[in-house]
Amino acid sequence: MKENKEELLEMLEKMLEIREFESSVQQYFAEGQIPGFVHLYLGEEAIAVGACSALKEDDYITSTHRGHGHLLAKGGDVKKMMAEIFGKVTGYNRGKGGSMHIADVSLGILGANGIVGAGLPIAAGSGISSQINGTDAVTVCFFGDGASNRGTFHETLNMASVWNLPIVFVCENNMYGISMPQYQSDGRKGQNIKDVADRAVGYGISGITIDGNDVLAVNEAVNEAVKKARSNGGPSLIECKTYRWRGHFEGDPTNYRDDEELEEWKKKDPIKKFSSFLLDEEIITEKEFKQIKDKIKEKVEEATKFAQESAEPSPDDVTNNVYFEEVE
């Protein structure tokens, strides 16, 4: 566990930043200011933050269609992210990518991804690079419960295991892949096991299931797995149980789940859980907590303003970047 106050506060700030960021995206999407579609991370903040707090700047992550939280937690710039989601030229991808494709390669963020399960083999690749180049960089590979039904999950865990690749596979089990329940005793289900972590045994790696709404639990588990990976101990699978508060995408009617289930999970709000702990243990005061919240709100508001006021890309840009060119 993170012992020092500064680190604990950093985690709290990141979680609040993601919450605030996603709430703004929700609002501006509803107002029609954001094109395309967005998948929000609200309710799952503890996983990205717990995991990325265990990483150094030169470690890698691979992300998903629900990637805003991962990217912010790995240090993504709030302004450039928001601008990309608005499709502006000042965005990370110059407006070419949008919500599902944001990347900051310089921070080891190998990209959100529109193809479910596509991040897994890419994580194998960054793991191979660490071996080939003799660095101690570790890759955290985020993916959903639904993604763990794709061949890429199975093929990558197998390869990572036999080659002892330095990867931490972080499965965000939010209980659904769009409308498909991960598991239920009767009826439709994506898989016939309650815990995705059970699959690790088939590949000869360690697999554990933890409370994904407990940032300290996530941090502790990922820290340990990262340490192991850095010291040549190979890959691990960590399944984090959580719940997405919003629909699969904004506009999803969510006719496949009950409001009561959502209400139950809202009681397990990861931010509330962590902030209550910090307050109860007198690690922070109410006043400090409020100051942090105000600061984050301002930061995200500024980012939104930046995004709104930024220029659209020029139509001529459409044909740039198809092939790589070195920029001075």
Add this chain to the structure above:
Amino acid sequence: MKNLTYAEALREAMAEEMEKDSSVFIMGEDVGVFGGCFGVTGDLVQRFGEDRVRDTPITETAIVGGAVGAAMTGSRPIAELMFASFMGVAMDEVFNQAAKMCYMTGGQAKVPMVLRTPVGGGIGAAAQHSVCNESWVVGIPGLKVVLPSTPADAKGLLKSAIRDDNPVIFFEHKVLYETKGEVPEEDYTIPLGKADIKREGDDATIIATGMFVRKALEAADQLAKEGIELEVIDPRSLVPLDKETILASVDKTGRAIIATEETKRGSFASEVAAVISEEGLYSLEAPILRVCSEDTPVPFSTVLEQAYLPSTEDIITAVKSSL
């Protein structure tokens, strides 16, 4: 006649075929209670049950491969891929399994399956959800390929595709799903391999597919005001291709413009151009032109996506340059 959306027409085709033939079933991601990502399967799970409208895990490889196996063993699967961009995940099943099974087995095995999937940009879905990948499949022997532009065509062609004893890649354009049109009341089918002349004219021929049939018709309306009469041909099925209708029209007008949403290089549009130049060169009074998307991935920002996609104006410019 009744007025249906493209999505409703597709649903009717599936429902009617499922009622008639108990070996027809549907499988895909979120096709059940969710009703399909674009609402095409709708209430079919309530009508036909979870055995015949099967929600799958996220597993495109097994959806398409499973359809091949089911088709080889007496079923008539309709597999749905949520976006045509995801076909990459199941490309072996399309290319090496579905397409070649009949030939490789010396004609023993039949693979009567339909793979339904939406193509196309225009909704800000960005690079991995917007492809028009007709060219991935039109060159694969053993597949039939369809892309309807109207509700009536969608229904009649899907019924033929389901009844066909061969694998049919059935592309749908996602921007068309909510468009409405007249659909016959009675039971009907439209044969694969028969083009439709959507508008008659003498001055130039536009061969257009999917969303671009609408753009070509808009262009024709505008040009008619200037006294230029376009003939708009929708091949509807890309394989088999109704060369006869295309070549006869080009012979009449002397001009051929092919308008599709695909990226230009190596496109279905290129294939049509090749057919016209091989078999209709002496009918031509101007070079064949292709109006297609930029050779780039589909960009996200609305400004860039509009720059990527050809417009009605681009079709008009092409026509004028060929006159």
